[in-house]
Amino acid sequence: MIIERVLNNNTVISSNGKGLDILLMGKGIAFGKKKGSKVEMEQVEKTFILQDKNNQNKFTELLINVPMEYVLVSEKIINFGKIKLGRALNEIIYINLTDHIYSTIERYQEGIRLKNPLLWDIARFYPDEYAVGEKALAIIKSELNVELEIDEAAFIALHFINASDSKTNDYAYEVTSITKKIDEIVKEHYNTEFDESSLDYYRFITHVKFFAQRLLAHEHYDDEDDDLLETLKHKYENEYVCSLKIKESILMDYQYELSATELVYLTAHIRRITKNLN
Structure with missing residues (x-):
C-alpha cells in the first residue's frame, strides 16, 4: 500500500482495492515517511474503514491530535x-x-x-x-x-x-427544529458563518441535539454548577450573553428553563466554535 496522507507518526491514510480511504495505525508507521512512500505492512497494528465520507473526514481530523x-x-x-x-x-x-x-x-x-x-x-x-x-x-x-x-x-x-441503528427517534423532526433555531441564534449573535465540517462545530451540534432530546423528554440537569457558571460568565462574557439569548428563546417557545449546568455546557461549546473569530 502507498501512503496518501500522513496524519502523525502513528497514522496514515491509504486506499484499498475498492478505492475507499483506509486508516492505517501502528507505532512509528509514518516516521520519516511522506506521501507516496510505501507502507511497511508489518508495522500496521490496526486498520479502520468508515463507509460514510463525512464520518471518515471527521475521524481523520480527530486522529491528527488524539494519541x-x-x-x-x-x-x-x-x-x-x-x-x-x-x-x-x-x-x-x-x-x-x-x-x-x-x-x-x-x-x-x-x-x-x-x-x-x-x-x-x-x-x-x-x-x-x-x-x-x-x-x-x-x-x-x-x-x-x-x-x-x-x-x-x-x-x-x-x-x-x-448509536443504535435500530433505535427510532420519535423526536427527530423536533430535535432538528430546535438545533436549527439554536444554531441560527449563535450565527446571528456573532454575525458569521461557521465551518460546518470542523470538529468543534460537529461537537457543538452534537451537544445541541442531546440537549433537544432532554428538552422534549422534559428532563433537566440539576443546578449544581452555579459557581462554574459565574466563572465562565466573566471569563467568556460574549459567549455567555449568547447562551442567555438561547435560554430566553427556549423559555419562550417551550416553557423550558435552562439550568446553570446547561448554560455552562452551551457557553463552553460556543467558546470552542468562536475562539478563532476576530
Whole structure:
C-alpha cells in the first residue's frame, strides 16, 4: 500500500482495492515517511474503514491530535458493546466515543469532574448500555491507567444508546427544529458563518441535539454548577450573553428553563466554535 496522507507518526491514510480511504495505525508507521512512500505492512497494528465520507473526514481530523492508544481503547469498548448489545451500531460511535474518552481524560488531568444528573435513570432504563459503560471504565483503567468516576459509565452508555441503528427517534423532526433555531441564534449573535465540517462545530451540534432530546423528554440537569457558571460568565462574557439569548428563546417557545449546568455546557461549546473569530 502507498501512503496518501500522513496524519502523525502513528497514522496514515491509504486506499484499498475498492478505492475507499483506509486508516492505517501502528507505532512509528509514518516516521520519516511522506506521501507516496510505501507502507511497511508489518508495522500496521490496526486498520479502520468508515463507509460514510463525512464520518471518515471527521475521524481523520480527530486522529491528527488524539494519541493512538485512545483510539485502540475506544475500539475495544465498541467491540465489547457490539457483543453485549447484540445489534448494529452506527459507525459515528467511533468518532463520538473516541473524542469523548480523550476529552474526558483531558478534563480529569485538569481536575475537572462532571457529574451526570441522569446517572441512575440511565442505569435503570438502559441497563445493557450502562453495563457497557461500566465495562468501559474497567478497560480505560486497565489500558490507560486512569480511573474515571461512575458518572462516566452513564455518559458512555448514552453514546451506545444514540448509536443504535435500530433505535427510532420519535423526536427527530423536533430535535432538528430546535438545533436549527439554536444554531441560527449563535450565527446571528456573532454575525458569521461557521465551518460546518470542523470538529468543534460537529461537537457543538452534537451537544445541541442531546440537549433537544432532554428538552422534549422534559428532563433537566440539576443546578449544581452555579459557581462554574459565574466563572465562565466573566471569563467568556460574549459567549455567555449568547447562551442567555438561547435560554430566553427556549423559555419562550417551550416553557423550558435552562439550568446553570446547561448554560455552562452551551457557553463552553460556543467558546470552542468562536475562539478563532476576530
